[in-house]
Amino acid sequence: MQDCTGVRISGTTTHVSFVIRLVRPEDAESIRAIYNEAVRTTTATLDTQERDLPTQLAWIEKHQGDPYPGFVAEDREGIILGCASLSPYNPKPGYRGTAENSVYVDPHAQGHGIGEALLQALLDDAPHREIRTIVALISADNLASLQLHRKLGFRTLGTLERVGRKFGRDVDVTILQRHTS
Ligand SMILES: CC(C)(COP(=O)(O)OP(=O)(O)OC[C@H]1O[C@@H](n2cnc3c(N)ncnc32)[C@H](O)[C@@H]1OP(=O)(O)O)[C@@H](O)C(=O)NCCC(=O)NCCS
Known part of the structure; x- marks a missing residue:
C-alpha cells in the first residue's frame, strides 16, 4: 500500500496504466489544472475562485502525510491523471x-x-493514520x-438542501460516510 515511505501501488485498466503515490511539490501545476477545471465548470467543488500556485503548494505541504495524505495517479510518461486527499472534517481535537x-x-x-483506485488508496491508507x-x-x-x-x-446519510450556491443556482449537498476499520 502507498504510504509516506514511497511504496507504490499500480493499477491497469483497458487503456491506462498508472501508479498512485504521495503528492510532491512538482505536481502542483498538474493538480491545479485538474482542480481549476472543476472550479470553472462543475459543482464538484463549491470553490468559485481558481486556485493559484502558492495556494496549491501550501496544500501539498499540508498533505504530505499524517494524518491527512494527498495522492496522485501518474501514468508511465509522468502525466498526473488525478488526485485524491483527506482533510480535517472539523478542526476540534475530538474530531481527529x-x-x-x-x-x-x-x-x-x-x-x-x-477515481476508484485513488479513493480505494485513501480508504486502505486511512487506518494507518488513525482515521477511523x-x-x-x-x-x-x-x-x-x-x-x-x-x-x-x-x-448515504442524507441531503442538505440548498446549502450551496454556484452558477446562479442553489446546490443540494449529499452526505455519505464510510468507516475505515
Ligand atoms: C467522480 C470522478 C472522480 C470519478 O472518477 P473516474 O476515474 O472517472 O471514475 P472510475 O472510472 O474510477 O469509475 C468508478 C465508478 O464510479 C462510478 N462512475 C464513474 N463515472 C460515472 C458516471 N459518469 N456516471 C455514473 N457513475 C460513474 C461508477 O460506479 C464506476 O464504476 P463502474 O465503472 O464499475 O460502473 C470523476 O468523474 C471526476 O473527477 N469528476 C469531476 C470532479 C468530481 O466530481 N469529483 C468528486 C468531488 S465530490
Whole structure:
C-alpha cells in the first residue's frame, strides 16, 4: 500500500496504466489544472475562485502525510491523471479520527478506473493514520461521484438542501460516510 515511505501501488485498466503515490511539490501545476477545471465548470467543488500556485503548494505541504495524505495517479510518461486527499472534517481535537475526502480526475482520463483506485488508496491508507471514518460531501447532482463512493461502500446519510450556491443556482449537498476499520 502507498504510504509516506514511497511504496507504490499500480493499477491497469483497458487503456491506462498508472501508479498512485504521495503528492510532491512538482505536481502542483498538474493538480491545479485538474482542480481549476472543476472550479470553472462543475459543482464538484463549491470553490468559485481558481486556485493559484502558492495556494496549491501550501496544500501539498499540508498533505504530505499524517494524518491527512494527498495522492496522485501518474501514468508511465509522468502525466498526473488525478488526485485524491483527506482533510480535517472539523478542526476540534475530538474530531481527529474523522476526515473528509476529495477526488478529482482529469476529464480526459475519466471513466478508466482512476477515481476508484485513488479513493480505494485513501480508504486502505486511512487506518494507518488513525482515521477511523471518512465523510464525503457531494453535490446532489454529481451522479458520477455519488456512484463512485457508493461502489466503495460509502453509505448515504442524507441531503442538505440548498446549502450551496454556484452558477446562479442553489446546490443540494449529499452526505455519505464510510468507516475505515
Ligand atoms: C467522480 C470522478 C472522480 C470519478 O472518477 P473516474 O476515474 O472517472 O471514475 P472510475 O472510472 O474510477 O469509475 C468508478 C465508478 O464510479 C462510478 N462512475 C464513474 N463515472 C460515472 C458516471 N459518469 N456516471 C455514473 N457513475 C460513474 C461508477 O460506479 C464506476 O464504476 P463502474 O465503472 O464499475 O460502473 C470523476 O468523474 C471526476 O473527477 N469528476 C469531476 C470532479 C468530481 O466530481 N469529483 C468528486 C468531488 S465530490
